[in-house]
Amino acid sequence: MALGTKNVNYPTDYNLKTLNLVTTLKGNGVVNLMPFLLELNLFEDIYSSTISGEILVQDAMGLISSYMLNGTEFLQVQLQKTTQDSQFYSRNFRVYKVGKRVIGDNNDYEVFSLNFCSEEFLLSEQYRISKGFYGQQISDIITTILTDYVKVGTGNTKKINIEKTIGVYDFVLPNKKIFETINWLTTYAQPATGKIGADMLFYETSKGYYFSSLQTLYAGPVYTSYKFDPKNITNDMNQKVTNASDFEVLEFFDTLSGTTNGTFANKVISLDILQRKVNKTDGVFNYLTFFNGSNKLNNNPITNNYQNRLGGTITGNAPTTPGLEMGTLRMATGNSQQKKNPYLSQNPDKIANDIMIEKYLPNRVAQLALSNYTKIKITVPGDPNLIVGRVVNFSTYQVSPTSWQQSKDNATRKADPYYSGKYLVTAVRHIVKNSSYITIIEMCKDSVTGQYSGFDNNNALLKQFVNGNQA
Numbered sequence: 001m002a003l004g005t006k007n008v009n010y011p012t013d014y015n016l017k018t019l020n021l022v023t024t025l026k027g028n029g030v031v032n033l034m035p036f037l038l039e040l041n042l043f044e045d046i047y048s049s050t051i052s053g054e055i056l057v058q059d060a061m062g063l064i065s066s067y068m069l070n071g072t073e074f075l076q077v078q079l080q081k082t083t084q085d086s087q088f089y090s091r092n093f094r095v096y097k098v099g100k101r102v103i104g105d106n107n108d109y110e111v112f113s114l115n116f117c118s119e120e121f122l123l124s125e126q127y128r129i130s131k132g133f134y135g136q137q138i139s140d141i142i143t144t145i146l147t148d149y150v151k152v153g154t155g156n157t158k159k160i161n162i163e164k165t166i167g168v169y170d171f172v173l174p175n176k177k178i179f180e181t182i183n184w185l186t187t188y189a190q191p192a193t194g195k196i197g198a199d200m201l202f203y204e205t206s207k208g209y210y211f212s213s214l215q216t217l218y219a220g221p222v223y224t225s226y227k228f229d230p231k232n233i234t235n236d237m238n239q240k241v242t243n244a245s246d247f248e249v250l251e252f253f254d255t256l257s258g259t260t261n262g263t264f265a266n267k268v269i270s271l272d273i274l275q276r277k278v279n280k281t282d283g284v285f286n287y288l289t290f291f292n293g294s295n296k297l298n299n300n301p302i303t304n305n306y307q308n309r310l311g312g313t314i315t316g317n318a319p320t321t322p323g324l325e326m327g328t329l330r331m332a333t334g335n336s337q338q339k340k341n342p343y344l345s346q347n348p349d350k351i352a353n354d355i356m357i358e359k360y361l362p363n364r365v366a367q368l369a370l371s372n373y374t375k376i377k378i379t380v381p382g383d384p385n386l387i388v389g390r391v392v393n394f395s396t397y398q399v400s401p402t403s404w405q406q407s408k409d410n411a412t413r414k415a416d417p418y419y420s421g422k423y424l425v426t427a428v429r430h431i432v433k434n435s436s437y438i439t440i441i442e443m444c445k446d447s448v449t450g451q452y453s454g455f456d457n458n459n460a461l462l463k464q465f466v467n468g469n470q471a
Helices: 121-127 138-149 178-186 215-216 257-263 287-293 356-372 404-409 460-466
Strands: 015-023 030-032 037-045 054-060 073-079 089-098 108-117 132-136 160-162 170-171 200-205 209-212 224-228 246-251 264-272 277-286 326-333 374-381 390-394 421-433 437-445
Touching: 015 037, 015 089, 037 073, 037 200, 089 121, 108 121, 108 404, 121 374, 132 138, 138 160, 138 178, 138 209, 178 200, 209 215, 215 356, 215 421, 224 257, 224 374, 246 277, 257 326, 257 356, 264 356, 277 287, 287 356, 326 356
Parallel strands: 160 209, 224 390, 264 326
Antiparallel strands: 015 030, 015 073, 037 054, 037 421, 054 108, 073 089, 089 108, 132 170, 200 209, 246 374, 264 277, 374 437, 390 421, 421 437
16 A cells, blocks of 8 residues: 555655664663654665664763663664554664764764664574475475574564465575575575566565565556656645655666676576486576566566677577577586486485476576666655565656757656656665655666667668678
8 A cells, every 4th residue: 555645744744653772771771762863764675684774863861881782772663654644664673783973072962873683684693504404395495494493474573475486395404594595595496376487585674574576576566656757846745745856777778788697598508417417408598588478567678679790689589600509608507307317216215306497597597687677766755664575656757858849838748668667666765864754765677668669670771780880
């Protein structure tokens, strides 16, 4: 549900209901930090296992020494848009560091920061997992780790949202830290809902922990629609709270990088060391083939049908020159055919389950790169209900007017077909100050709303450039 605007007088209104520092000091060990607050930052990232943040305070009471701060404190945050709204953001964090301390001009106060993160992250850094899991799906292994080792997902702890995966695996977890282990398992995982590829992610939001595929997130409902229109003047509060005050392009297109890292085409050759066999056929990724069969945010691909001078396309179609193969090449160890071997199959319990590297590796490399192919950052009025993993609409307008008359009359311009469209929210930073609350959003998309024009490979002039002819 998108942000409500009931009883909002200004777009950046907020109600910081609770901001308590909970210490180990006996007796009065709870400190209300709101009178000391200069700035509160809360940060989520879809590629990070935990929420983190920082609070900047101005202190004239000697909080650090009076409450004997030592890194075992907790920060309680409850944030609303207005007092009439239901509670949107309510979390407890672990304070792990006092930042740089700056003494005031008259030595009567100091300014310092407190860095905090989720308590589970410190548990993850403190312990490693060394255990075997046999004949289990990766989603079940991750569920076990979260419930049995991190102790979340049950009772009054944080919720966990685990998407089912396909494949039955045998893993001996290699003595890695807890979240490091989960992220290692994630690289092997493939969604069980019939979607193409291997695009699972593990991340935390203010709503709990998530293990989900990008394609599942792409198919989710649109949370809200943002618009970048610096000249927008309106009395409609619903429009004010969704109007972006700042818009920055972080990534748009990079065909060189996409070609080099295998975004458009890549291939995996798997080596079965036990059988001394090579599999050259199964591990192939072709962008257009994938695009036509997958969930995506928008309707059109991020490239066209351009052919190079050798007759090949950027998406993996083979060139006409004999002896050349398309795509970035990787080599990896696999075991896809071991259970079909007549000699090995006599002892099936001794054979590890198929690790399916030919399926997940070429897809994962490309899908993660595609998900960030277009990346933008916008600043909007604060919304405590906005979390990473949600889909939003974004619209901005073409810089140039379509006619001189439009420029003269400052008429409404057409929406930009390549920057506008559906995006996945991949990072959120909530910034609360004494008088305002804003949210900075990083958003990515794998596709575009406007179709790129086809490349006329028979055009004589274009052929000259494609073939490298100089003027």
